[in-house]
Structure formats: C-alpha cells, structure tokens
Amino acid sequence: MAHVLDNPVWNALISGNKGLSEGVDGVKYFASDVSPFVGFETLAPQCFGLLHDLMPTQRLLGVVSPAALAIPGQWQVVQQMQVLQMVQEAATADAVAEEARLIPLGQEHVPAMLALTKRTNPGPFASNTIAFGHYAGIFDGNELVAMAGQRLHPEPYAEISAVCTHPDYLGRGYARQLLQYQARRIRAEAGIPFLHVKADNTGAIKLYESLGFRTRKEMSFYIIRKAPNATQPEGQ
Structure with missing residues (x-):
C-alpha cells in the first residue's frame, strides 16, 4: 500500500484540507487564491x-510526484524542481529559546504576510493562503519579520510551510523558534510534522535535521499551465 505522503496533495484534499477542496472525482485542487496545488487520485x-x-488558460498549477513525470503535451511545464520531503518522526529534546514573542496571524496581517513572502520567496503564497491556518509570526514594531504556518494536512501528517525571515533579521534563531512552535503544536494535536525543502537548500536542510527532521523521499514538483493552443487528446 502506498504511503500517504507519496501523494500528499490528494490525500490532504480528501482528509485534513477537505474543507478547502474543489474539483471532481479523481481530481481535487485548492482555490487559486489559496494554493496552486492540485491532487490526482492517480497520476494518469x-x-x-x-x-x-x-482550469482556465492562465492559471499556474502545482503537481507533486514521488517520481519523474511525463507531463502530457496539452500542458506547459513552467518550472520543475527536486525537493526533499522531510518528516519529524519523533519530538526532539532541543531546548526552546523563547527569544521573541510569537503572534498569531489573522486576516489583518495578510498584507504584511504577502510583503514578507514576496521578499523571501518561501514558496507559493496568495491572498487567502492564510485559510490553511495556524500561522504565527515575529514582529519588530509594526513590521512582520519572520513567520511560519501549516499547509498540506494529509492526516495524520501536517506540513510546516512558509517558513521565512526578512533578510535583515537572519541569524537570530527566528526560523528555529517558529519551527519548534509549529512542530510542538502539530504533535499536541496528535499529528506528525513534515515539510518540503528544495534539494539544494543546504542551509535549511541542516536546520531541519538539527530539529529531528529526516529525509523520507525526494519528490518532484512541477509548475504547469495549459499549453498555448493545446487541444484535448482523443480518448480523454
């Protein structure tokens, strides 16, 4: 039987993220203002x-696969990247240094969240990505300088996502503090923390490993959209 994390988007959309799910039998996705990710029951x-x-012509979509895919010709591959899927199988004994106050983030913080993610590019983040919930941030005065939240929720796993720190505030341990907070929160809800990180992001990988995350599998991420003037193949 396939592991639930081999098809994390589909399994999230039929379980923990079911309330955000759109689509039909066999194909589920999030609204465009929440996330670009689409899940297939099978990658056929x-x-x-x-x-x-x-889908509308210009919408960008994200597809996650445990192996390389041959994307059908009616789609254009805008970007392809290799990422590591890392799971924290057990809580660490790492001490928590509460160096900064964590603030729960709500709708009133969305402009600041969008500005921070635009500057740091932790991954897709849109005007209603906050619907995933559980976002927390660190402020310097009125400026949001670091944050992290939750994204995919293929039960019992919960993905820590949008981990980012303003460039002027690096080296202060904010990412570690936010990761520890999110992992503890997920475990308190009987979940298992996991995350995705670009395979070449050695600095982030080292941080995650220090917090007990271990690579489960290398995954392929594809950003696609309809190919110009593409037609539907016969038999589909």
Whole structure:
C-alpha cells in the first residue's frame, strides 16, 4: 500500500484540507487564491485531461510526484524542481529559546504576510493562503519579520510551510523558534510534522535535521499551465 505522503496533495484534499477542496472525482485542487496545488487520485494521463477541462488558460498549477513525470503535451511545464520531503518522526529534546514573542496571524496581517513572502520567496503564497491556518509570526514594531504556518494536512501528517525571515533579521534563531512552535503544536494535536525543502537548500536542510527532521523521499514538483493552443487528446 502506498504511503500517504507519496501523494500528499490528494490525500490532504480528501482528509485534513477537505474543507478547502474543489474539483471532481479523481481530481481535487485548492482555490487559486489559496494554493496552486492540485491532487490526482492517480497520476494518469486521463486525470491531466480532466484537469485541462476544469482550469482556465492562465492559471499556474502545482503537481507533486514521488517520481519523474511525463507531463502530457496539452500542458506547459513552467518550472520543475527536486525537493526533499522531510518528516519529524519523533519530538526532539532541543531546548526552546523563547527569544521573541510569537503572534498569531489573522486576516489583518495578510498584507504584511504577502510583503514578507514576496521578499523571501518561501514558496507559493496568495491572498487567502492564510485559510490553511495556524500561522504565527515575529514582529519588530509594526513590521512582520519572520513567520511560519501549516499547509498540506494529509492526516495524520501536517506540513510546516512558509517558513521565512526578512533578510535583515537572519541569524537570530527566528526560523528555529517558529519551527519548534509549529512542530510542538502539530504533535499536541496528535499529528506528525513534515515539510518540503528544495534539494539544494543546504542551509535549511541542516536546520531541519538539527530539529529531528529526516529525509523520507525526494519528490518532484512541477509548475504547469495549459499549453498555448493545446487541444484535448482523443480518448480523454
């Protein structure tokens, strides 16, 4: 039986993120202002064909796969990247240094969250990504300088996401503090923390390993959109 994290988006959209799920049988996705990720029950060509019928031309979509994919020709691959899927199988004994006050982030903080993610590029973050919930941040005065939250929730796993720190505030341990907070919160809710990180982001990987995260599998991420003038293949 396949591991739930081999198909994390689909399994999130039919379990922990079900309340944010749109789509039809076999193909589920988030609203465009929440997340670009789409989940397939199976990564079959006919599912890509069904998605083609459902999506507007210019929408960018994210597909996650445990192996390299041959993306059907009616789609254009905008970007492909290799990421490590890391799981914290057990809580660490790492001491928590409460160096800064963590503030729960709400709708009133969305402009600051968008500004921070635009500057730091931790991954897709849109005007309603906050709907995933559990975001917390660190402020310097009125400026949001670091944050992290939750994204995919393929039960019992919960993904820590949008971990980012303003460049002027690096080296203060904010990312570690936010990661520890999120991992503790997930475990308190009987979940298992996991995350995704670019395979070449050695600094972040080292930090995650120091907090007890271990690489479970290398995954392929694809950003796709409808190919210009593409037609639906026969039989799909």
